[in-house]
Amino acid sequence: MRLTPLTVFASLYLLVLYAPIVLLPLFAFNDGTVIAFPLQGFTTQWFAALLDTPALHQATLNSLVIAVSTSVFATILGLFAARAATRYSFPAKAGVVGFIMLPLVLPEVIVAISLLIVLMQLGLDSGTWSIIAGHTLICTPFAIAILQGSFSNMDRSLEEAAVDLGETPWSTFRLITLPLVTPGIIASLLICFTISLDEFIIAFFLSGNEPTLPVYLWGQLRFPARLPVVMALGTILVILSVLLLVLAETFRRRGLKRAGLKDTGGFL
Amino acid sequence: MSHSQTATQGKTQPIITLEGVQKYYGEYHALRGISAEIRQGEFFSLLGPSGCGKTTLLRAIAGFEDISGGVIRLDGRDMEGVPPNKRPTNMVFQSYAIFPHMSVAENVGFGLRRSSMSAEEKRRAVGEALEMVGLGKFGARAAHALSGGQRQRVALARALILKPKVLLLDEPLSALDKKMREVMQVELIKLQREVGITFILVTHDQEEALVMSDRIAVMFEGEIAQLDDPETLYRRPRSRRVAEFIGxxxxxxxxxxxxxxxxxxxxxxxxxxxxxxxxxxxxxxxxxxxxxxxxxxxxxxxxxxxxxxxxxxxxxxxxxxxxxxxxxxxxxxxxxxxxxxxxxxxxxxxxxxxxxxxxxxxxxxxxxxxxxxxx
Amino acid sequence: MSVYGKVMRSEAGKGLTLISPTLVYALLLLAAPLISIVLLSFWTQQFLTIQRDFTIANYAEALTDPLYRELMLRSLRISGMVTMVTVVLAFPVAYFISFHVRPDRKSLWLFLITIPFWTSYLIRVFLWRVILAYDGPVNSGLIATGMIDEPLSWILYNANSVVITLAHAFAPFAILPIFVSLEKIDRSLLEAARDLGESKAMTFLRVTLPLAMPGVLAAVLIVFIPTVGDYVTPRLVGGSGGTMIANMIYAQIFDLNDRPMGATLAVLAMMVVAMVLLWGVSRLRFWLWLVDRAGGGAKGIGAAIGAALAEILVLRALFSLGPALLGPGVAVIVLLLLATAGSVLILMRVPKGRWGI
CATH class of the missing domain: 2.40.50.140 (Nucleic acid-binding proteins)
Known part of the structure; x- marks a missing residue:
């Protein structure tokens, strides 16, 4: 790659993009309560402090339950919609699909408030299940986008060939469709898991007295003394997200390879 | 021109009868009353420019398109409501539709999954089918590692292994280069004579249709303009449009x-x-x-x-x-x-x-x- | 076969059946709640109970109270700034990835750019508070190197810090759509332009940029809409000068316990965003159409700029002088009619132009 102004700009851009995240581990291992330069020395005490915070463990458990349920539900709903959108034409298709994809652009605050108000008006208590419902709503569009990619990469005549050779529609789905979209399904599960794990607004509005990890973190931000611990927790969360993403990307690429296609870009 | 000379019994018996076949896509009238008889054992071509309905007709015979009117009879049986997996036809797709996650042998043996053959018999059948298309040593090869011509042979072997009454070929040669196309034309003719199965070929290439077919149906705008053997079609076209299209x-x-x-x-x-x-x-x-x-x-x-x-x-x-x-x-x-x-x-x-x-x-x-x- | 059976077997029937679980879910959890906040916005809160009489009192209050109006305008201003900064900075990067990165490396670059987006939003925003803090890395670093004597105060707890943080957070949103539209450009078009005698710069201006416009527009939408309603960033780094409409909505519901007012502000925020975008897209189409009708060149551009200036001046005058002259309610209605009816008229009458807008 030649060193043109454009290359320099792009590299600087990438650097700035990552700058805040790079600071996370720096201060998570810094032996000082103030988040400022110069660094004070190496310590793992902030990570150790995470271990003896029971409230944090409960929040982590909540988050995991929510993220796992969300990723499963959103991927199932995404499978239905992505399959319908790629395989069939039906009246008002653009409108129907557009409406389902709406949470992608709608401010999360609007989604959160409208869900909260409905719950309040119905006199229901919000909690883990309502967060799962909200997260499923906002994750489904992502699942659809990923799965639509998998479905449309698949030559439609592959399924016709299987039916032509004597398989029923269901066994065709099992023998041909499912193996070819499995990488997409796994990528969708991982991405939805990541989104749900990191999502704050909906969880914040709907969590009641069962905070998720980000809601717990939000509560800690008020206490300056807790900041290094927050940095440690943030480090773990970011590393977890990156790992999940790399995994998802690996599966996406494997899916492309399996379908015998060339890689043309990333998610979405 | 006519190359299947062996007069098998029932040769004059139509294997497929089309009676006033109609197809609408919403307002669009894709097939406007197609009637024809396709004889047992012949190499039959549907020839026409793109959008003339030839592929729609082929897919209707295979069962992938529901027809809006008329009757398709296969071996005397009305095909209305019979799904593709229950029809005695098999298809070679334009894209070949080779399953990318399976080996060549798995692809060819795909249709045998439901048969009552033993594993050994299936293995032998796959081997014979591969031999027939000249791919005897390719069984273990991954499907996505094949060339265009090889993919087409796999598609042929896969469709023929079930011994269908009719083999449907949807522009099977259009993805090949000119040299390969000519080679495959000759091979298809030989193969058809060997297996004696009725072949229905869809093509927009009039030269290809003339070379390969016993009879050709020339289609324009959802209708058969002329159905004849290649020589009659060339020497005695019945309309200016057919005359222009052929040669x-x-x-x-x-x-x-x-x-x-x-x-x-x-x-x-x-x-x-x-x-x-x-x-x-x-x-x-x-x-x-x-x-x-x-x-x-x-x-x-x-x-x-x-x-x-x-x-x-x-x-x-x-x-x-x-x-x-x-x-x-x-x-x-x-x-x-x-x-x-x-x-x-x-x-x-x-x-x-x-x-x-x-x-x-x-x-x-x-x-x-x-x-x-x-x- | 029964009529029902026929419908179910048809292509449309199968498609609708298949998508129905997802659609029903979205209807129940998105459409129904959205409709209920619209309903709620027409009710009023009376101490602890909700008065279920239809009234537009909330809207009257929301549109005339200077506090709400200031917050709404500030949200639009901040989002507008964020959108501009993100799109302008993102375009060269998208261009670089599409045109200068080897094809087999493109997905790596895209992956690198999207990673920060997938990490916790909360943490990223919070990190900016840490970075920009009075005693944070930026200030302590600058003081240590002797570039400044005392910490900069204008970089945290105001609108600037909100713009910086949001622009950073939404960067990948802007890059992806622009990249996609650049990738779609047939490279031989650019070669054709060069072959026909255009310089590299002019080829970019006459071919690449117009063809990338749909992507730029998508980037604008995808950054502008969510940022108007952002809650976390203004709360964490905005201070009092950077508070936005979402913070007010939250306060109405949780702190003031006035849910109908919160709902009203939420509905208004969505409507205002929709109108602003409708206005922008329709006027862009209209101005481009004017340019083309006048045969392009200086004359066409002049006509378009004239039309744009005239309308903006009228709208501005209405906005600042209208309430005094016509009364606040009437002024708002006239303003909305002018802007939105004009948008609808343009979108119906003026055909889609060559930029795909």
Whole structure:
């Protein structure tokens, strides 16, 4: 790659993009309560402090339950919609699909408030299940986008060939469709898991007295003394997200390879 | 042309009967009442420009499209409501549809999953099918590591392993380059003769259809314009449109004269050529007195060299307007005196025979027996 | 076969059946809640109970109270700034990835750019508070290197810090759509332009940029809409000067316990965003159409700029002088009619132009 102004700009851009995240581990291992330069020395005490915070463990458990349920539900709903959108034409298709994809652009605050108000008006208590419902709503569009990619990469005549050779529609789905979209399904599960794990607004509005990890973190931000611990927790969360993403990307690429296609870009 | 000569029993029995088959896509009328009989064991082609409904018809026979009206009978049985997996047809798809996550052998043996054969029998059947298409050693190969021609052979083996009553081929050669296409044309003909199964080929390539088929249905806009064997189709096209679509044809304005000699003969005056007489068989649209058009193939016009003269004095004079040299052949566009547009003439290049120059004056011989009159 | 069976077997029937679980879910959890906040916005809160009489009192209050109006305008202003900064900075990067990165490396670059987007939003925003803090890395670093004597105060707890943080957070959103539209450009078009005698710069301006416009527009939408309603960033780094409409909505519901007012503000925020975008897209189409109708060149551009200036001046005058002259309610209605009816008229009458807008 030649060193043109454009290359320099792009590299600087990438650097700035990552700058805040790079600071996370720096201060998570810094032996000082103030988040400022110069660094004070190496310590793992902030990570150790995470271990003896029971409230944090409960929040982590909540988050995991929510993220796992969300990723499963959103991927199932995404499978239905992505399959319908790629395989069939039906009246008002653009409108129907557009409406389902709406949470992608709608401010999360609007989604959160409208869900909260409905719950309040119905006199229901919000909690883990309502967060799962909200997260499923906002994750489904992502699942659809990923799965639509998998479905449309698949030559439609592959399924016709299987039916032509004597398989029923269901066994065709099992023998041909499912193996070819499995990488997409796994990528969708991982991405939805990541989104749900990191999502704050909906969880914040709907969590009641069962905070998720980000809601717990939000509560800690008020206490300056807790900041290094927050940095440690943030480090773990970011590393977890990156790992999940790399995994998802690996599966996406494997899916492309399996379908015998060339890689043309990333998610979405 | 006709290459399946073995008269198997029931050869005249139609394997497929189409009766007034209709297909609508919403408002769009894709098939406008198709009726035809496809005979047991023949190589049948559906030929037409893109959008003429040929692929729709093939897919309707396979069961991938529900028809809006009419009847499709396969081996005497009405196919209404019979799903593709229950029909005794198999298909070679345009994209070949080779399952990318399976090996070549798994692809070929795909349709045997539900059969009662033992594993050993299945293995042998797959081996034989692969041998048949010349891919004997390729069984363990991953499907996505195949070339275009190999993919097509796998698709063929996969479809034929179930011994279908009819094999449907959807533009199977269109993805191949010219050389490979010619090789596969010959192989398909051989294969068809070997297995004796009825083949229905969809193609937009008239040359391919002429080379391969026993009979061809030429389709325009959802209708069969003409159904005949290749030779009849070429020599006696029943409409100007078919004539234009199959091979190359020159059209010259003509006038049907009221002073016919009778006895089934028609007298006319052709622009650039002069007076001529045709049989009624050469007038598919009738021969009403007045303006009409004659069609004549390039090879039915002959350049006369010095000293040569035409039989019966049927000669015309003109100027060479274009010379297209093909090696074995030369095409001339010649503007005949009194004709509104040039006619194309094809001449075989022989040793010692000079190629005419652009702008040269020349004489042409013509034969009324090779003409068609369209009104 | 019964009519029902026929419908179910048809292509449309199968498609609708298949998508129905997802659609029903979205209807129940998105459409129904959205409709209920619209309903709620027409009710009023009376101490602890909700008065279920239809009234537009909330809207009257929301549109005339200077506090709400200031917050709404500030949200639009901040989002507009964020959108501009993100799109302008993102375009060269998208261009670089599409045109200068080797094809087999493109997905790596895209992956690198999207990673930060997938990590916790909360943490990223919070990190900016840490970075920009009075005693944070930026200030302590600058003081240590002797570039400044005392910490900069204008970089945290105001609108600037909100713009910086949001622009950073939404960067990948802007890059992806622009990249996609750049990738779609047939490279031989650019070669054709060069072959026909255009310089590299002019080829970019006359071919690449117009063809990338759909992507730029998508980037604008995808950054502008969510940022108007952002809650976390103004709360964490905005201070009092950077508070936005979402913070007010939250306060109405949780702190003031006035849910109908919160709902009203939420509905208004969505409507205002929709109108602003409708206005922008329709006027862009209209101005481009004017340019083309005048035969392009200086004359066409002049006509378009004239039309744009005239309308903006009228709208501005209405906005600042209208309430005094016509009364606040009437002024708002006239303003909305002018802007939105004009948008609808343009979108219906003026055909889609060559930029795909």
């Amino acid at each position: 190359m044809m020159n059209f010259l304005p003509a006038r049907v004269l009221p002073t016919g000699p009778g006895g089934g003969r028609i007298a006319l005056e052709v622009a650039g050529l002069g007076p001529a007489e045709l049989e009624t068989a050469q007038c598919p649209n009738g021969a009403a007195v007045g303006e009409a058009e004659i069609g004549v193939r390039p090879e039915s016009l002959t350049v006369l060299y010095e000293g040569q003269s035409a039989e019966g004095g049927r000669e015309a004079e003109g100027t060479v307007r274009e010379v297209v040299y093909y090696g074995d052949m030369t095409y001339y566009d010649i503007l005949l005196d009194g004709a509104p547009a040039p006619v194309r003439v094809s001449m075989r290049n022989m040793p010692g025979r000079r190629v005419l120059d652009y702008g040269a004056r020349t004489r042409l011989a013509w034969d009324p027996r090779s003409m068609m009159l369209f009104s």
